[in-house]
Amino acid sequence: MGTATRGRAARHGLFAAATMLGAFLLAATFAIAPPPPVADASASENPAVIGEQGLTVSADAVLGDVARDAYGATAGRDTYIQGGTNHDWAKLVLLDAGWPVTDSNVAVFTRWMRQENGPPDWWNRNNPLNNGYGSGGGSGLGSYDTLVTAAEMAAENLLNHSGYADIRAGFAASAPTAQIEAAIWASPWATSHYGNGSHWSQTPVPVVQAPASAWGR
Known part of the structure; x- marks a missing residue:
C-alpha cells in the first residue's frame, strides 16, 4: 500500500x-432523564398550602383575636326620651301615632306646641299640647305623670277623635306645613282656632331641653 x-x-x-x-x-x-423538580421547602414546611382551587389550613393552626370597633344603638323611643328636648317630644308623638318623623312634620308640631306652651317652659304640667284627653283636667288644664305618658295620650287623642281626621291625613302624608296647620286651626283642638292662623307663627322653634324629672328619669 x-x-x-x-x-x-x-x-x-x-x-x-x-x-x-x-x-x-x-x-x-x-x-x-431530566432531573426531578426541586420541592418548594416553604410549601412543605408551611402548614397552609395554597392550591389553584382553595386554601387548606392545618387543624393545629391558631388564629389570633380579631379586634372590632365597638358600637351601640337605641330604639327610636329611647333616643327621643334621652334627648329630652321639645323637638324630641314632637318626634315621640309622631312615632307613637305611626306618622313619618320628617323635618316638616316636626316643624308643624313644635309650632303647635309653642302656641300652647311657650318654649321656655314647654313641659308645663307635663302637658305640652294642653291635651285634655286622659289628663284629668278637661279643657287641656290637666297634667300627666311624665312627658312620655303625655306623648302617648296626645297620639291616642289625635288618632281617635273624629274632628282630627284632616290633621291625621296631613301628618300621615307629611303634607306641606301650610296644609297641616290649616287643618289644626279648623279642628276643635282649640276653641280660639288660633285666630285662623293670625295667632300662629311659622318661625323656627328653638330647641329647649326639659328637666330629666319631667321625662320620669
Whole structure:
C-alpha cells in the first residue's frame, strides 16, 4: 500500500470514528432523564398550602383575636326620651301615632306646641299640647305623670277623635306645613282656632331641653 493510500485510509477511519462518537453523544443526551423538580421547602414546611382551587389550613393552626370597633344603638323611643328636648317630644308623638318623623312634620308640631306652651317652659304640667284627653283636667288644664305618658295620650287623642281626621291625613302624608296647620286651626283642638292662623307663627322653634324629672328619669 502506498503512502497516499494509507493517508486516505487513516482520514477515513478518523471521520468514521468522529461520526460514531457524535451519534453516541447525541443518543446519550436524549437518554438522560431530566432531573426531578426541586420541592418548594416553604410549601412543605408551611402548614397552609395554597392550591389553584382553595386554601387548606392545618387543624393545629391558631388564629389570633380579631379586634372590632365597638358600637351601640337605641330604639327610636329611647333616643327621643334621652334627648329630652321639645323637638324630641314632637318626634315621640309622631312615632307613637305611626306618622313619618320628617323635618316638616316636626316643624308643624313644635309650632303647635309653642302656641300652647311657650318654649321656655314647654313641659308645663307635663302637658305640652294642653291635651285634655286622659289628663284629668278637661279643657287641656290637666297634667300627666311624665312627658312620655303625655306623648302617648296626645297620639291616642289625635288618632281617635273624629274632628282630627284632616290633621291625621296631613301628618300621615307629611303634607306641606301650610296644609297641616290649616287643618289644626279648623279642628276643635282649640276653641280660639288660633285666630285662623293670625295667632300662629311659622318661625323656627328653638330647641329647649326639659328637666330629666319631667321625662320620669
